[in-house]
Amino acid sequence: MVQYNIALIGFGGVNRALAQLVAERNEQWQAELGFRLNIVAVTDLDLGSVVSANGIDARMLVETKFERGGFAKLSGGSAEADNEKVIRHAPADIIAEATFTNPDDGEPAVSHCRWALESGKHVVTTNKGPAALAAAELKMLARRHHVAFEYEGAVMSGTPVIRMAKTTLAGACLTGFEGILNGTSNYVLGRMEAGLGFSAAVSEAQAMGYAEADPTADVEGYDVRLKVVILANELLGGALKPADVSCKGISSLTASDIEAAAKDGCRWKLIGSAYRNENGRIEASVAPRRLALDHPLAGVSGATNAISFRTDLLGAVTVTGPGAGRVETAYALLSDIIAIHRAEPAYTTKEAAE
Numbered sequence: 001m002v003q004y005n006i007a008l009i010g011f012g013g014v015n016r017a018l019a020q021l022v023a024e025r026n027e028q029w030q031a032e033l034g035f036r037l038n039i040v041a042v043t044d045l046d047l048g049s050v051v052s053a054n055g056i057d058a059r060m061l062v063e064t065k066f067e068r069g070g071f072a073k074l075s076g077g078s079a080e081a082d083n084e085k086v087i088r089h090a091p092a093d094i095i096a097e098a099t100f101t102n103p104d105d106g107e108p109a110v111s112h113c114r115w116a117l118e119s120g121k122h123v124v125t126t127n128k129g130p131a132a133l134a135a136a137e138l139k140m141l142a143r144r145h146h147v148a149f150e151y152e153g154a155v156m157s158g159t160p161v162i163r164m165a166k167t168t169l170a171g172a173c174l175t176g177f178e179g180i181l182n183g184t185s186n187y188v189l190g191r192m193e194a195g196l197g198f199s200a201a202v203s204e205a206q207a208m209g210y211a212e213a214d215p216t217a218d219v220e221g222y223d224v225r226l227k228v229v230i231l232a233n234e235l236l237g238g239a240l241k242p243a244d245v246s247c248k249g250i251s252s253l254t255a256s257d258i259e260a261a262a263k264d265g266c267r268w269k270l271i272g273s274a275y276r277n278e279n280g281r282i283e284a285s286v287a288p289r290r291l292a293l294d295h296p297l298a299g300v301s302g303a304t305n306a307i308s309f310r311t312d313l314l315g316a317v318t319v320t321g322p323g324a325g326r327v328e329t330a331y332a333l334l335s336d337i338i339a340i341h342r343a344e345p346a347y348t349t350k351e352a353a354e
């Protein structure tokens, strides 16, 4: 039986949902995917840290109402989130990083990933900071230590966009993309169309688990900007930084802007895009756009996201699916672990990994 020991860094909506899946689906994964997961460590800024080489009961983790520092009450627990010690020394094969996204420098998540990779542990993360701001360094570190750095969930949560574009669209000559890449802002725009105020709509998105810890990142477009950087660098061979992407969010859109668009048979959407121009330069932007109702992205509603890839050989290829949500994003971590499992011989053979 293959069993991967996993450490959860950050125990908020996404990693809790992953723990819930572990509690409910390990038998199914063993039968269908050929492995099971064993949670050996968890750290969280609010709750502290806990390590157990034999494994921590996933159901107990999700069902217990821990108070601040509450992991101290568990065997092997402490009230402090001792991330570096846990990441470097817990007996984990895989580190699941799901702490807050820091859009400025990606820290401390970049360091979490670095410590894990340096210690020979695979990293799966939904955190956009490391993927957008330090992917080149972290991928190199991963190669050097013969482990994986995977971040499918950083764009469009569990909807398989990065891996799909890299593998199944290989050879189709991708020249650009445009899409709705933030669930919160799309949800907010839809609720405003239904007559709700901006702040009330943002509160709803927070309650549903879609929004960032600071929802400014969602409504001002900073979250989409990170996703555009990730996709442009990963799929178009760019070396973009957030400052290279012009950025405007939806916070200045008023109820009357939304009404006026509806009267004209249009709808506002926050669109992130990047294209390689004829000089080979990548032009990237984030901005609200008024789309006619027959535009392929106009009908994408709620926290659903969609991306249209522009390719030479196929024209536009559009993928739609969840863009946010706790379980949906936990699925992205599972999909990264499945990718690691399927590539495992490449990691255990030194020559193949170099």
Ligand SMILES: NC(=O)C1=CN([C@@H]2O[C@H](COP(=O)(O)OP(=O)(O)OC[C@H]3O[C@@H](n4cnc5c(N)ncnc54)[C@H](O)[C@@H]3O)[C@@H](O)[C@H]2O)C=CC1
Residues within 6 Å of the ligand: 009, 010, 011, 012, 013, 014, 015, 043, 044, 045, 046, 047, 081, 083, 098, 099, 100, 101, 108, 126, 127, 128, 153, 154, 155, 157, 209, 210, 211, 212, 213, 323, 324, 325, 326, 329
């Ligand atoms: N919720 C969603 O729909 C999606 C979330 N993401 C990303 O996944 C990550 C996790 O998202 P959620 O679980 O929804 O966020 P959350 O805010 O529910 O949970 C984050 C957890 O990380 C903990 N934390 C923060 N800094 C920490 C640190 N330095 N050390 C240890 N723990 C720390 C917090 O105490 C909190 O419990 C974020 O980076 C987010 O941007 C990505 C795609 C979708």
Ligand SMILES: N[C@@H](CC=O)C(=O)O
Residues within 6 Å of the ligand: 154, 156, 157, 181, 182, 183, 184, 185, 210, 211, 212, 218, 223, 323, 324, 325
């Ligand atoms: N806050 C983000 C979560 C996923 O990246 C969103 O709303 O899309």
